[in-house]
Amino acid sequence: MAARCIRGAVTVDNDTAAEVWAKTESMLGEIIRCNNIAPEDIISILFTATNDIKSAYPAVAARKMGITEASLMCAQEMYVEGSLRRCIRAEVTIESGKPQSGMRHVYLGGAQVLRPDLVKKSEGISVAIDGPAGSGKSTVAKLLAEKYNLIYVDTGAMYRAVGLYCMEHGIDPDSRREVSEAMPGISVNVENSMGMQRIFLDGRDVTSDIRTQEAAAYASKVAAIPEVRSALVAMQREIAKNSSVIMDGRDIGTNVLTDARVKVYLDADAYERARRRCKELEEKGIKADIEKIAEEIRQRDEYDKNRQCNPLTAAADAVIINTTDMDIEQVQQAIGSLIEKALLR
Numbered sequence: 001m002a003a004r005c006i007r008g009a010v011t012v013d014n015d016t017a018a019e020v021w022a023k024t025e026s027m028l029g030e031i032i033r034c035n036n037i038a039p040e041d042i043i044s045i046l047f048t049a050t051n052d053i054k055s056a057y058p059a060v061a062a063r064k065m066g067i068t069e070a071s072l073m074c075a076q077e078m079y080v081e082g083s084l085r086r087c088i089r090a091e092v093t094i095e096s097g098k099p100q101s102g103m104r105h106v107y108l109g110g111a112q113v114l115r116p117d118l119v120k121k122s123e124g125i126s127v128a129i130d131g132p133a134g135s136g137k138s139t140v141a142k143l144l145a146e147k148y149n150l151i152y153v154d155t156g157a158m159y160r161a162v163g164l165y166c167m168e169h170g171i172d173p174d175s176r177r178e179v180s181e182a183m184p185g186i187s188v189n190v191e192n193s194m195g196m197q198r199i200f201l202d203g204r205d206v207t208s209d210i211r212t213q214e215a216a217a218y219a220s221k222v223a224a225i226p227e228v229r230s231a232l233v234a235m236q237r238e239i240a241k242n243s244s245v246i247m248d249g250r251d252i253g254t255n256v257l258t259d260a261r262v263k264v265y266l267d268a269d270a271y272e273r274a275r276r277r278c279k280e281l282e283e284k285g286i287k288a289d290i291e292k293i294a295e296e297i298r299q300r301d302e303y304d305k306n307r308q309c310n311p312l313t314a315a316a317d318a319v320i321i322n323t324t325d326m327d328i329e330q331v332q333q334a335i336g337s338l339i340e341k342a343l344l345r
């Protein structure tokens with residue numbers, strides 16, 4: 001074991017304590033995740049911040065994440081004409097058996113432009129997983145993201161956030177005019193930290209609030225509106241431009257990432273999908289009515305498959321996997337072998 005150094009940098013849009021801590025957390029989370037280390041492996045972290053950050057010490061985020069043993073230090077950088085603004089940098093020292101050349105440095109936000117030579121795009125692969133509600137996309141995508149060191153992007157969550165906005169603001173999700181007029185004022189952001197995606201609506205963390213059946217129904221409706229799709233698809237492509245992703249949704253293989261190296265369309269019998277949703281809800285202690293859920297799934301399938309704009313359909317070059325009689329491990333293996341084949345190509 002020897003001391004190794006991992007570097008990270010991230011920019012914040014606004015100098016607020018909440019954003020400084022959230023962005024620092026996502027940078028540290030990414031360092032931990034893509035280097036496959038435990039918080040206990042960290043010996044020390046030196047943080048620096050440009051002198052236009054005055055609201056908070058980034059080191060507080062490390063403590064909040066449970067990095068309690070490491071020694072932490074924050075310092076302000078000198079201002080150099082033309083340098084990146086509102087930037088937080090970290091130098092993480094760890095104990096590792098790996099060589100220094102095996103360390104993965106992490107540059108997020110505007111900091112990505114700083115050291116493109118150090119930003120590793122994992123193995124430079126993107127994986128598109130499409131399919132109807134309840135086909136097992138998100139469960140399997142999260143497992144594969146972990147295994148192959150990919151960033152998991154749940155695009156449905158973005159449509160749900162817009163749906164939630166409409167629910168909360170009395171906007172009719174069937175009205176293209178109402179929704180498209182509201183769209184420029186709706187801010188949806190995603191953050192990836194520790195292999196988890198968190199979603200923010202106008203700065204509020206709505207990761208759990210979007211998981212209701214009502215938000216899902218709103219999401220399906222607003223997802224048919226071209227102005228909503230073009231805004232969210234642009235965000236999704238931007239994320240994929242900067243990192244290796246496994247992205248799930250309805251139009252990833254056919255529209256968002258048409259050149260994805262692996263494309264999968266997951267399907268399953270509608271009643272089986274309803275049964276899985278019921279099980280998920282019951283595990284959370286929520287009583288569920290299978291007939292009602294089956295009907296909601298049927299309605300959502302109908303909407304998602306029959307809309308004009310990028311409907312749910314398998315890409316011509318997608319591998320179609322019917323998961324009705326498969327367990328999650330079998331699905332993971334089937335897609336995993338496609339990813340491995342693509343990595344060898």
Ligand code: DC
Binds near residue numbers: 133219
């Ligand atoms: O995957 P999900 O159930 O969270 O998605 C919610 C809704 O969002 C879904 O019914 C249709 C829409 N959606 C979409 O149109 N395109 C995507 N890429 C992802 C989701």
